[in-house]
Structures are given as structure tokens and as C-alpha cells.
Amino acid sequence: MGPRQLDHSTASEPQAVPRGKPIVVGLYGIPGSGKSTLLKQLEQEVGHEAFAFYDGSQVIDGVVPGGLKAFQAMGKQDQDHWRQRAISTIVKNCENSRKVGVVAGHYMLWSEKEAAGEIVCTQNDLASYTHILYLETRPEVVIGQRLGDLDRPRESATVSHLRRWQQQEKDQLRQLCREHDILFLPVSPHPTRVGEVSAMTKVSLLLRDFQYHSEKYNAEYAGTKLDEVLGASLGRPETVLCLDADKTLAAEDTGTLFWQMVSAKQTLKTLFGGPLRYSYTAFRQATLLYEEIANDWEYEGLCQAVAAKVTLHPELVSLLQKAADVKHVEVIVLTSGLRRVWEMVLKTANLSRNVTVIGGGRLADGIVMTRTVKGALVSRLREHHQMHVWAFGDSPLDLDMLKAADQAIVVVGDEQTRSQSMETELTTAINDGLEARQVLLPSNVSPRLDITKIPLVKVTEEDFIESVLRRRSPRVLIAGDRTSAKLLMTPTRNADLAGPALRTAHRQIGWYLATEFLADVIGLEKYTMPHVLGHSVSGYRLAHERQTLIIALMRGGEPMAMGVNDAFPSASLAHAKHPDELVPQNLHRSRTVILVDSVINTGKSVVEFVRHIRERYPIPIVVVANVVQDQSILHGQLAQILDNDTKINLVALRLSKTNFTGSGSTDTGNRLFNTTHLD
Numbered sequence: 001m002g003p004r005q006l007d008h009s010t011a012s013e014p015q016a017v018p019r020g021k022p023i024v025v026g027l028y029g030i031p032g033s034g035k036s037t038l039l040k041q042l043e044q045e046v047g048h049e050a051f052a053f054y055d056g057s058q059v060i061d062g063v064v065p066g067g068l069k070a071f072q073a074m075g076k077q078d079q080d081h082w083r084q085r086a087i088s089t090i091v092k093n094c095e096n097s098r099k100v101g102v103v104a105g106h107y108m109l110w111s112e113k114e115a116a117g118e119i120v121c122t123q124n125d126l127a128s129y130t131h132i133l134y135l136e137t138r139p140e141v142v143i144g145q146r147l148g149d150l151d152r153p154r155e156s157a158t159v160s161h162l163r164r165w166q167q168q169e170k171d172q173l174r175q176l177c178r179e180h181d182i183l184f185l186p187v188s189p190h191p192t193r194v195g196e197v198s199a200m201t202k203v204s205l206l207l208r209d210f211q212y213h214s215e216k217y218n219a220e221y222a223g224t225k226l227d228e229v230l231g232a233s234l235g236r237p238e239t240v241l242c243l244d245a246d247k248t249l250a251a252e253d254t255g256t257l258f259w260q261m262v263s264a265k266q267t268l269k270t271l272f273g274g275p276l277r278y279s280y281t282a283f284r285q286a287t288l289l290y291e292e293i294a295n296d297w298e299y300e301g302l303c304q305a306v307a308a309k310v311t312l313h314p315e316l317v318s319l320l321q322k323a324a325d326v327k328h329v330e331v332i333v334l335t336s337g338l339r340r341v342w343e344m345v346l347k348t349a350n351l352s353r354n355v356t357v358i359g360g361g362r363l364a365d366g367i368v369m370t371r372t373v374k375g376a377l378v379s380r381l382r383e384h385h386q387m388h389v390w391a392f393g394d395s396p397l398d399l400d401m402l403k404a405a406d407q408a409i410v411v412v413g414d415e416q417t418r419s420q421s422m423e424t425e426l427t428t429a430i431n432d433g434l435e436a437r438q439v440l441l442p443s444n445v446s447p448r449l450d451i452t453k454i455p456l457v458k459v460t461e462e463d464f465i466e467s468v469l470r471r472r473s474p475r476v477l478i479a480g481d482r483t484s485a486k487l488l489m490t491p492t493r494n495a496d497l498a499g500p501a502l503r504t505a506h507r508q509i510g511w512y513l514a515t516e517f518l519a520d521v522i523g524l525e526k527y528t529m530p531h532v533l534g535h536s537v538s539g540y541r542l543a544h545e546r547q548t549l550i551i552a553l554m555r556g557g558e559p560m561a562m563g564v565n566d567a568f569p570s571a572s573l574a575h576a577k578h579p580d581e582l583v584p585q586n587l588h589r590s591r592t593v594i595l596v597d598s599v600i601n602t603g604k605s606v607v608e609f610v611r612h613i614r615e616r617y618p619i620p621i622v623v624v625a626n627v628v629q630d631q632s633i634l635h636g637q638l639a640q641i642l643d644n645d646t647k648i649n650l651v652a653l654r655l656s657k658t659n660f661t662g663s664g665s666t667d668t669g670n671r672l673f674n675t676t677h678l679d
Contacts, residue, residue, distance in 0.1 A: 510563020
């Protein structure tokens with residue numbers, strides 16, 4: 001395992017990705033808050049190469065016949081028409097120029113003489129903006145700026161009226177933005193807190209973030225971070241443990257603790273319970289909420305305070321400590337919560353050198369860890385990096401990750417605090433094919449669902465720990481000189497034996513290799529079964545046995561394949577002489593494929609099958625044979641595949657130096673089926 005600290009400031013970034021909808025950022029605030037001034041400053045700071053700047057009033061002046069003076073003389077209905085034309089013009093310009101639009105505009109106009117303000121933001125505005133930044137200038141400052149702006153004479157207003165006006169705009173815009181998939185952030189133009197930067201600096205950084213960050217970029221950047229973690233490892237990992245953080249590593253939800261500390265009106269519960277649900281936009285908005293509530297200096301202090309309240313489950317700490325002692329196991333925390341909090345928690349537990357946290361919380365992190373991203377990262381580990389993945393999670397946000405993993409462990413906490421929606425979604429996932437086990441933390445809590453559907457496991461048991469930490473290589477396993485292997489190979493070499501008796505011998509070899517080797521290579525899972533005395537007991541079966549496909553390479557591989565099927569009775573059995581005879585639906589639903597042949601000479605046939613499957617499905621493949629010509633696994637295409645693909649294993653009863661080019665009475669297929677006289 002390598003150093004566990006990622007440099008989040010220098011990590012390589014994917015390029016900005018094009019979007020279907022142009023990025024249009026609204027710059028709002030009550031009149032006199034400094035929008036026009038900020039717009040001019042931004043033009044100087046970020047330039048026009050990627051950005052286009054618009055003063056809403058000037059755009060209206062350009063599109064309305066007779067200009068702004070004619071517009072002001074119109075009735076509300078006509079004004080709304082031209083306001084919508086103005087924003088449509090801006091959007092069209094941004095589409096054509098492929099630039100980010102920044103628009104200074106108004107949400108509400110409100111004379112102090114009136115009981116309520118007039119909303120001038122149109123439906124076109126809400127359909128066009130992707131982001132809205134609200135200039136939160138103190139009302140006392142606004143009054144001074146309004147008096148000093150001789151080019152725009154404005155009606156006088158009291159501090160209390162401006163404060164009420166500003167608060168209503170913020171509250172209404174915040175809700176409207178969530179209803180229309182728009183990211184919203186208030187920005188203070190006059191820093192008052194330690195470590196706070198100016199509005200121009202902050203907004204220019206925000207614009208650059210808005211320019212490139214999209215759901216596609218987010219997924220690509222998360223993949224880049226994952227690749228960096230593996231690249232920093234001291235050894236080549238064979239197994240990766242991917243763990244959720246909140247309510248998985250510990251009973252606490254650090255997001256809830258954070259918002260309790262700041263006593264804020266806006267919380268994640270309000271956000272995720274609203275129209276955005278748990279979408280990419282919702283997680284991005286959550287990041288902006290953290291940016292709104294605290295600057296970088298304050299955020300760091302709050303994270304330290306939250307981390308001090310977190311206690312890791314000792315059972316998982318023990319497992320992670322054992323994983324830290326082996327170089328072939330990597331541990332990665334994929335958190336939808338706060339990366340910094342969990343880095344601090346792990347540091348306190350002396351695990352930070354061995355466990356990497358990938359997640360967000362600040363715009364500078366570049367990532368929001370959505371449900372989809374978790375699943376994609378686990379898939380990338382299995383398919384691109386060809387690693388065996390264990391996933392641990394507690395909520396629906398973890399289900400994509402659990403479904404994509406080789407081994408899925410649902411962490412079950414106290415009934416009062418655990419996810420209430422998990423029960424329903426977990427049931428659906430199991431009905432769709434998810435095979436998972438559950439661990440109770442603490443051990444006295446009630447399990448989820450029926451334990452026959454999702455069996456219990458203890459992460460402190462030696463069998464479980466061994467199954468997690470065991471080596472996934474060597475990938476060539478030969479029974480060789482074992483006493484049992486010598487007894488089993490004897491009848492296959494007896495020239496007097498053919499037909500049913502030889503098929504029985506091959507079937508026994510298949511069963512032996514399955515129970516002695518395949519069970520170790522693929523792994524076992526525990527399940528509950530009825531005992532003859534009436535109570536329930538634990539039994540074992542092949543991991544994902546019902547999603548295992550045994551393929552008999554015809555015709556010599558059939559008897560051994562039958563023996564493998566005897567050992568794994570819930571697995572499917574298919575026959576094929578050529579790769580194109582394989583049924584795609586069977587492969588699509590399979591988690592493991594076992595290719596069975598009697599004799600491997602050059603390995604050409606097996607390689608054809610492996611490549612055919614690999615081109616379509618990145619699933620583990622185990623090749624099983626009675627006898628393998630030794631040069632085929634040292635040189636040539638089969639040897640190359642075994643060297644380069646960590647998800648391919650070979651299991652055989654014995655190696656031979658003989659080059660098998662049998663025909664007639666020496667051909668194994670003929671001997672098995674008494675057809676030597678027909679060849």
C-alpha cells in the first residue's frame with residue numbers, strides 16, 4: 001500500500017467538456033448592490049476568450065424598438081415579453097459563441113411605498129440560467145452606493161426595507177433555483193470574516209468552476225482521482241475495499257453534525273428532501289451551501305470539530321488495520337459527505353497512511369460523490385484495473401457501488417438512525433440480482449430483511465478476514481503431485497478405459513478441482529439453511545453461484561464440466577464448440593465464467609473463447625482442465641493472457657510435457673465417447 005495522501009491542488013484535471021445547454025450565470029442583487037461594477041471587474045479579470053458579459057438593461061435597450069425609454073413606458077405584459085426576448089438573445093449568443101454568459105439582472109423591483117415587490121424574473125430566465133450568484137451587499141453599504149451613483153437616480157429607501165427586500169429575494173430565488181435545476185450561491189462583496197476573499201476574486205473562481213464542471217466532467221475527474229490512488233500504491237493491488245463513510249465506517253452522519261454546529265436554517269436534509277433529490281445538481285448545491293456557510297479557514301476548523309465527535313466502528317478499524325499490513329489490498333473511502341472530516345477521523349485512528357478518501361465538500365475538491373459515481377468507480381476498478389472489489393455501504397446511495405462489486409456488504413446500524421428507504425430499495429436490488437451479505441454494527445441491532453435473502457456475516461471472523469485479505473494470485477493452480485491428484489489421474493491414463501468409465505473418472509476430476517481449487521479462486525459465501533432438527537444453520541456455497549456460468553468446450557470438456565456442476569449445483573451449464581455459439585443473455589447475467597476442457601495443448605481454443613467473452617464482458621474467467629501442456633502456460637497467447645489479465649485463472653489436475661495432437665484411439669474425445677473407430 002502506498003502513501004494515502006492525495007494532493008488535491010495539483011491533481012491532473014480532465015479538459016472542460018461541451019454541454020448541450022449553454023452555461024448562463026445570473027448575477028443578481030437589489031439595485032445598488034454593485035452588480036454592474038462587479039461585471040466590469042470580472043471582464044478585466046477573466047477576459048472574453050471563454051466568457052461573455054451582459055448588463056440586462058443594456059440588452060433590453062438593444063432589442064426593444066425605441067430602446068430602454070420605450071421599454072419603461074410599456075405595461076407589465078409587454079415588458080415581460082421583451083425581458084424574455086432579451087434572455088433568449090443572450091442564450092442564442094452563448095450557443096453560437098460557445099462562451100459562458102454572465103448576466104447582471106433584477107429579480108424583483110420594490111418601492112418602499114408598496115406592500116410587496118414586483119417580480120420581474122421571467123420563466124425564460126429560470127429556463128435559461130444554469131447558475132445564479134446573489135450579491136449580498138449590506139443594506140447600509142447599498143444606501144451609500146445608491147446615493148453615489150449619479151448616472152442612475154433611484155428612489156430613497158430605508159435600511160430595514162432594503163434588508164427585507166434582500167431577504168425575500170434570497171429566499172425566493174433559493175427555492176426557485178432548486179425547482180428549476182439552477183445552482184444558487186449568495187456572495188458577499190465586502191469580506192467581513194477572517195480568510196475571506198473579495199467578491200471579484202471569489203466570483204472569478206466560481207465562473208471558472210462553472211465553465212468546466214458538468215456531470216460528465218465530474219465522473220471523469222473522479223476516475224482520474226481513482227487512477228492516482230492506484231498509481232501511488234507501493235505494490236500492485238489485487239483486492240480493493242471500497243467503503244462508504246457516514247453511517248458505514250461510523251454510526252455518525254458527519255453532515256448532520258456539521259449543520260448542527262453552525263445552527264443554519266439551510267441544511268442538507270432540506271436540500272435532498274426537495275425537488276433535486278440526490279441528483280448531481282443537488283450534490284453540487286450541497287457543495288455551494290458549504291461554501292456559503294464558511295470560508296476555507298472556518299471550514300477547516302468546523303471539520304476538525306466534527307471529526308472529534310466521530311467514533312469508528314472498532315470491527316471495521318480492525319479489518320482496515322489488517323488490510324494495512326498487506327501490500328496487495330488497497331482501501332479507499334468513497335464518501336458523499338465531507339472528505340476533510342473523514343481524512344481527520346482516519347488520521348486520529350492512525351489509518352490515514354493506508355486509507356485514501358475520495359470525496360468533496362468544497363469546490364476545490366472538484367468532485368461530488370453521487371450514487372452513480374460510486375458505482376462507476378467500482379466498475380472501473382473491476383473492468384479497467386481488473387481488481388477484486390469488496391464494497392461496504394449502508395444506504396441507497398451505495399447500492400450502485402454494491403451492485404458493481406465482486407462482494408457486497410451492507411452495513412446495518414441502529415433502527416432509529418439508519419436509512420428508512422434502504423429496505424425498499426435493497427429489496428428491489430436483490431430481486432434484480434444483487435447478492436449481498438449484511439454486517440450488524442453494533443452486533444445487537446436488528447438485521448435488514450430476511451437473513452435468508454441477505455445472510456449475516458461477522459467482519460471479525462477469521463474466515464471472513466481471510467477471504468478479504470487472501471491473494472488473488474498465482475493464477476495458475478496445478479494439483480500436481482498431491483496424493484489425491486495421483487489417484488484421480490490414473491484412470492485417465494489407462495488405455496484400457498474408455499466410454500462411461502472414463503467419463504466417470506473425468507467427472508470426478510471436475511468435482512475435485514471445483515471443491516479443492518475453484519472454491520478458493522472464486523470464493524465462498526455463507527447462507528442460512530434449515531437443519532434436520534428443525535432449526536437454522538449456516539452453510540456455504542460458491543460466491544454468486546446462481547450467476548456462475550459453466551461452459552463445457554465440446555466435446556471433451558463435457559464430463560469434467562458435469563463434475564464442476566455437481567459441486568456447484570446452482571450454476572448454469574452451457575455447451576459450445578465455437579465461441580459464437582455462446583448465448584449473449586447467459587453471459588450478460590453471469591458474474592463468473594468457468595471454461596472447462598479436458599486437454600489444453602497450445603491453448604488456441606481456450607484463447608478464442610476468452611477473447612470472445614472479454615471483448616463483451618469484463619467478468620472473471622476460470623479455465624479448468626484435466627491436463628495442460630506445460631509450454632502453453634509459459635509461452636504463447638495463453639501465457640500472455642494469464643500474465644496480463646488478473647481476472648483469468650487456470651486450474652488443472654496436472655501438467656504434461658507431451659504435445660497432444662491425438663487422433664483415433666489417442667484422442668480424448670473419442671476415448672470418452674467410444675468413437676475411436678469412427679475417426
